[in-house]
Amino acid sequence: MSTLVTIGNYLFRIRAAIATVAFVLMVLMAKPVHSLAAHMLVLCGLAIRIWAAGYVGMHARKREFVGDIVIRSGPYRLFRHPLYVGNFFLVLGVIVMYNPPAWLSAIYLILFVIMYATIVLGELEHLRGKPTGAVCYKIKNLNGEISTWLVLAAVYCLYFLLLM
Numbered sequence: 001m002s003t004l005v006t007i008g009n010y011l012f013r014i015r016a017a018i019a020t021v022a023f024v025l026m027v028l029m030a031k032p033v034h035s036l037a038a039h040m041l042v043l044c045g046l047a048i049r050i051w052a053a054g055y056v057g058m059h060a061r062k063r064e065f066v067g068d069i070v071i072r073s074g075p076y077r078l079f080r081h082p083l084y085v086g087n088f089f090l091v092l093g094v095i096v097m098y099n100p101p102a103w104l105s106a107i108y109l110i111l112f113v114i115m116y117a118t119i120v121l122g123e124l125e126h127l128r129g130k131p132t133g134a135v136c137y138k139i140k141n142l143n144g145e146i147s148t149w150l151v152l153a154a155v156y157c158l159y160f161l162l163l164m
Contacts, residue, residue: 002121004118004121005118005121005122005125006122007118007122008118008119008120008121008122008123008125009064009065009122011115011118011119011122012063012064012065012119012122012123013063013064015115015119018115022108022111023094023155025104026094026095026098026100026104026108027098027158027162029100029101029104030098030099030100030162031098031099031100032097032098032099032159032162032163033096033097033099034163035096035097035099037096038093038094038096038097039093039097040093041089041090041092041093041096042089042090042093042094042097042152043093044086044089044093045086045087045088045089045090045091045092045093046086046090046148046152047086048075048082048083048085048086048089049082049083049086049087049090049145049148050142050145051074051075051082051086051137052074052075052076052082052083052086053083053141053142053144053145054074054137054138054139054141054142055071055073055074055075055076055135055136055137055138055141056071056076056083056141057138057140057141057144058141058143058144061144061147065122065123065126065127067123067126067127067130068130069130069131069132069133069135070127070130070131070132070133071132071133071134071135072132072133072134073133073134073135073136074135074137080120081116081120081123084116084119084120087112087116088112088116090152091108091109091112092109094155095108095109097155097159098159098162
């Protein structure tokens with residue numbers, strides 16, 4: 001196993017902690033702005049996540065890669081990693097809303113791409129040799145997205161408080 005795959009596996013396990021630390025730092029430096037574009041980015045990210053999560057289910061919520069097939073239906077026909085695409089839009093929208101200094105925004109976006117690129121390597125290694133298949137969208141697969149809604153609720157509550 002390559003070093004990048006090992007790093008990707010580790011980052012996958014601690015991705016929520018990294019996001020929490022990054023968000024706290026951004027809040028401390030925030031100059032929130034009213035921005036329709038920011039909310040549209042968040043909605044786009046959320047829509048992509050809901051679409052993808054309906055296919056992948058709780059596998060995406062684990063601390064380790066656990067999928068036993070390579071999904072080739074729904075958004076997985078278009079993107080190899082639609083949950084990560086959704087995350088990118090969510091992060092970009094939150095950055096625009098909170099309006100931290102440009103240098104911090106640039107660092108966050110660069111680190112996001114680097115972090116998820118290594119996570120993708122770890123996921124690809126896990127899925128190597130696994131069969132491909134089509135799965136159906138299931139509403140029950142969205143149970144794991146409750147945490148996404150809770151995080152977004154906290155992000156928006158804090159955002160509106162900072163706007164006051």
